[in-house]
Amino acid sequence: MNRRNFLRSSTTALGGSALLTPAFSAQAAARPRLRVGLIGTGMRGQVLLKELLRRDDVDVVALCDIEPIMLGRALAMAEKFQRPKPQTFGESGDKLAYLQLLAKKDLDAVIIATPWELHAAMSIDAMNAKVAVGCEVVAGVSLQDHWDVLRTQQRTGTPYMLLENVCYRRDVMAVLQMVRAQMFGELVHLQGGYQHDLRAVKFNSGEPAKPYGGGVEFGDKGWSEARWRTQHAVERNGELYPSHGIGPCAMYANIHRGNRFTHINAFASKARGLHDYVANKSGKPEHPSAKVKFKLGDIITTTLACENGETILLQHDTSLPRPYSLGFRVQGTNGLWMDVNHSVHFEGISKPHQWEDFQAYQDKFEHPLWKKHAATAAEAGHGGMDWFVINAFIEALKADAPMPIDVYDAVAWSAITPLSEQSIAEGFKTLPFPDFTEGQWKTRKPIFAFGDSY
Helix, strand or coil: CCHHHHHHHHHHHHHHHHHHCCCCCCCCCCCCCEEEEEECCCHHHHHHHHHHHCCCCEEEEEEECCCHHHHHHHHHHHHHCCCCCCEEECCCCCCCCHHHHHCCCCCCEEEECCCHHHHHHHHHHHHHCCCEEEECCCCCCCHHHHHHHHHHHHHHCCCEEECCHHHHCHHHHHHHHHHHCCCCCCEEEEEEEEECCCHHHHCECCCCCCCCECCCECHHHCCHHHHCHHHHHHHCCCCCCCHHHHHHHHHHCCECCCECEEEEEEEECCCCHHHHHHHHHHCCCCCHHHHCCCCCCCCEEEEEEECCCCEEEEEEECCCCCCCECCCEEEECCEEEECCCCEEEECCCCCCCCCEECHHHHHHCCCHHHHHHHHHHCCCCHHHHHHHHHHHHHHHHHCCCCCCCCHHHHHHHHHHHHHHHHHHHCCCCCEECCCCCCCHHHCCCCCCCCCCCC
16 A cells, blocks of 8 residues: 555544543533633743733632742733733742642632642642642652642542643644554554653852853753753652653553553663863853762663553653653554654555655644644643643643543652662662552543543
8 A cells, every 4th residue: 555545544533533532521611711820930831821821711819939020021911812800829939839829719720830749749739729730840759749649639530631732733643643543553662762852950150140051050050941850860869751752652552441550660871961061161270060960870771561561661851951852652563653853664554674755644644633623732832732731730620631641650660760860779670560540540541531522
């Protein structure tokens, strides 16, 4: 079969996207409008706030941040969108001010966009207050954090979604269509990661007007993410940011829907990149940041084994010079896709031992959500992904439907971090991966709620 005829006939294999149709319907919305609060109005929080303010089915009623500058910027955004002024919390610097926000009457949901180490406690407090949670990645820091988040959700029944936007990337969702249509045959191996030069994010001048680059300060002398994120590289050695890579891979492999992670190990390279960056940028060997010993290896390589026999490889690479890439690879018995070269190869369709450009396949297998909402999402951050992930959270809440990326996904994807740290600390030991579903993975359906609705 030649490539043109194959692409023409492939629609039949998709079965009208029936394989992606959720087991519930969002047509009869339980709540037409939601009252939402935002905890964390920093750079990431403002991106998500924009998507909330753009919606005519959301009222942003409360904002919380202990940085008055960021809180002021968020209020200015609400004014720009001609929305009522939200109530604010945290101006005094009280780190527990978010509890006052959660105590508001008639608050339907909260978006949590704070430093990683705060996510678990804030999510738990929100769920205990019966306020639905949309949590930025990651779900927690320690392995116990993840069990605590899970048990709280199970006990309270409060909706919880991990806001992993890469699951909604345009090519990622087209490949999901191709996986479900068995284009790749039986899946054998998957790859992904977070390969992104973050040196100018981890260090800056400490000036609020310049959150990225311009200096080598971090911690109390830094600003924005440099104030908190860099310290993780000082104290920890592991796969610190797994969900961008593992989220799509888990979707493809039906993790928690007939499959699960069974084992994990991780390796760390030496740590050189952050020290060299500071030394070169500052030109001062005596600069305090140049004297810091960073624990995080420049390249962290993590491998997972799955119940159904697939392997998954993740790489965390944020301390060295490089172009951005998440390094996706989906490989099965019939062929493979790699996002680095934007190419595919299918046995019997592609020329032997040659790549094909992916674009024709992406166009043919465009996900229904992108067909429907591409124009609306065009103004959103990260190529439209931010609109889709917020839309999924809001629409699921309105319909009183299961979260597309639920608490089981959240804790398993995020628990890769402490497990990788343990593996490295114990001499790159292979560890059993906890079954957070406690056996439910055997009967849960492979929907990921990525149907035509949201």
